[in-house]
Amino acid sequence: MNEQSLNLDSQKVDETFFTVKLPEQVGLSDQLWHLSKLYTLGIALSYTYVHTPFKCPRSYNVGYFETVIEKSKSILNKFTSINSSSTDKLIEFIGLDKHELNISDQQFELCNIVEINIDEILKDDKINSTSDLKKCIEYFGLYSKEKIYSFVTKGIYKFESKIEQIVRSANLDDSTIKKLKLPEKYWKAKEKFSGKFSIDNSKVKITLHIRKGDRTCINLNGKLVSVFASSIKVIDSTDYRDELKQSLMDTTKAYNLIQEIFNKYGEEYFSVQVLSDGYQRTFFTIIWAMVRGKIKLNLNDLKQLHKTKKALSKEFNDFLRFSNISLVVGESKQNLFQSIHAIVCADILIITSGGFAYWVHNFFRKSNQPSLIINLNSCDNKVVNKISKFL
16 A cells, blocks of 8 residues: 555544534525534534535425425434435525535445534533534544534524634634635536526616515504514504504615615616515415414404405515516515525625525625625615616
C-alpha cells in the first residue's frame, strides 16, 4: 500500500459525518432556516455534511384530504429507514434533492444513524462551546464505528442565540451556509423546468408577497376569528377593530406602494408579480377548528363566512388595472413553484409578514445579483428612492 493510500485511509478514519433531519410540521422558509443553522453548527464541529432529502407538506397541503393523506404518510414513514428517505417535487424544484454526499450513497449503506436530539442537548446550560457540544454528541456514538450523526429537532428557535455563540467560538457565522452553494443548486435544478416560468429580464422585476392564509382576521357578525399560524381564536369584543384593520390593510398598502413607484419612475420600466397564498388555508383552518370543537360558530356565522369568502376572493383584483402586473394567488404546487421563482428572480422584493419570501430570496438569489428588499410596514420615501439604482 503506497503512502497516498495510507493518507486517504487515515482521512476516512478521522472524518466524522453528520446529517440534518428537518421538522416537517413547518413551512419551507422555516425548514431552510433550520438547515442553515444546523448545517453551520455541524461545520463548526468540524464534521462533514451528508445530505438527507426532506419533505415540506406544510407549504402546499391545505385541504382536508391532503391533510389526511400526509398524516397517513407520516405514520408509514416511521417504519422506513432514513437511508431510503425520498424527496418531493418541491425539494427537487429548489435543487435540494441531492448534494455532493447523500445519505443514500453506497458508501454510507453500512453506517449507523445516531440520532442527536439537538433540542435536549442545547437545554443544558453547561453546553456553551464547540468542545462542550462535541463531547456530548460523541458520547452517543461511542459504540458505533461507522456512523452518521443525525441532528434532529422539533424547532430550535429558542436556542438560536446559543447556537450563534457556539458557532462564533469556532470563528464562523451565518455566511457558512454559502458552502452549500444553494443558488448554484437552484439554477441547476431549473434546467429541468426550463420554459415553464417566464421572467421578463428586460425590465426591473418587482415581486410583492402578501401573506394571508395563516395571518388573517375575519369579521363574523361582530366576532373576530383570528388565525395565526396553526392557532385560532374567537374574540367576542369590540376591541378587535385595530387587529382587523391591520389584517385588511396590507393589500391596500401594497397597492398604494406599487402605484407610488409607477408614478415616480414610470410604469413601463417594471414587470411586477403579486403573490399571495390567499385565504384557502384561512377558511380550512376555521372549518377544521369548528369540526374539532375548538371554536363555536352558529348558522348565521357560517352564512357570513361564506359571503366573506366570496368577497375576499376579489381582494387582489385592483392590481389587474395595470397591464404589467400578473397575479399568483392561492395555494397549489404550481403557484408555489411560480412564486418561489419570482421571489428568487426579483430585483426588488416587497414583503409583508412571515419569513417565506425573505429567506427564499436570501438563500437562492445569486450573490453577484444586487437586489432590494422592502418591508411594507417600514417603507418610506428613502427606501423608494433606492429603486432608482435599478433603472
